[in-house]
Amino acid sequence: MPEIGLTILLALAGAGLALLVHRTFRAANARRLSRLAYFNRCKSLLTTPRLGQSVTGFPRLSGIYKGSECDLQVVPDTLTFRKLPALWFLISLPCPLPIRASLDLMIRPTGVESFSGFHRLPEQIAIPDNYPEDCAIRTDQPRHLLPEHILRPHLPLFDDPLIKELVISPQGLRIVFLAEEANRSRYLIFRDAEMGRTPISPHRIAPLLDRLLAIKADIERHSRHATRDAA
Template identity: 30%
Template sequence: MSELMSALFAGAIALAVVLHLAWLARSSRDRARASLAADAASIRAVIPDATDVSDGTAGVATWAGSWNGERVQVRTIVDTLVTRKLPTRWLSVTITEPVAVPGTFDMMMRPGSPTTFSNFDHLEHLLPKASAFPDQAVLRTNRKGATFPQDVIAAHAGIFAEGRAKELLITPKGVRIVWLLAQADRARYGVFRQAAFGEARLDPALIEDLLTAASSLRHAINQRERQAA
């Protein structure tokens, strides 16, 4: 093969590679747009006035609206921290209404490595745990000596028995539940380092269940405070 033919052949291969990479990038963007549209549709099936209020943070999409007369926030988070074996996709559901607690109460299930969705590791004080809480739960707060109605909280934490609920955060500004949606496809991540989550989609019924759990807990805490006043 002449040098000219060799150069032409090498150029053709290089062009094919460039075009293939461009196609992959375009396909990835198309999938991301389709996934975002599907998520928005699922959220608006439960929260009709949900508005995309994302701030541009990579891997994070946030919607805010109202549900049953309460302000709420729904967020999806792709956690790609190198301390994790596989990227993970989380669903965060928050009732953003006042709660009668003296500080931050944070319950994390099986804490082992840092997360991108929580400040749990930065809370300085461990809380003694009532026996009604799950064995693998760890409780922390930002206020030493603060007391929380643990009996009320534990009575409304049944959703954590399913194994996919990761965090329960209660502050004076609201109640949040974080749920494991999916882990990345191991083969694709191992070869291409792509955080692909297959057909994992937001389920409106799951969003409704998490909102109901968070709202019921908030009302129970506030009712206890009114009774004690």
């Protein structure tokens, strides 16, 4: 009789373990599929869209937007000292620009922004008047920065409290914004930091791509005028 009871207990334990493994697998597969679908709605913005996958399981989308190459990616930040884990969205125009210095304007830098090269730039410069009060600016060549009149018209970009960073470099342009934070209740109670369940809206991305194109056009226009004046 004890042997029968032990057999039944072992069978129940085995069934419970199998159910747990099955549910864990289903949850992991659902998470993988939801992450892969994160850019599905944005494909319509681009011609010749190209979809890849990063090591985090999130996709990376590239293609042509209004004649210019663009790159979209997200970087999860789950560092424990943050109040909540975050999902950072990086919008880039990888293109050669007629400038010598890199400039990185970041709101409230902490020193551990895993998505950014902000702190690898060697020089921090004074904040000009009427720039965001809580920003910092770093560069690699302070003598060759863009004239302020080029960047200043684009500072309303930072009226959006979710915008984190603007990068202008000889290799291209980038805007970074906070796309999502982990659900507070699920994170505090269950340590569930899953993000990106809902695909990002193209209406969130298109205005920022347009902003990058406008900055690019202003830089190129300034370069043409400078070349003409020097001739």
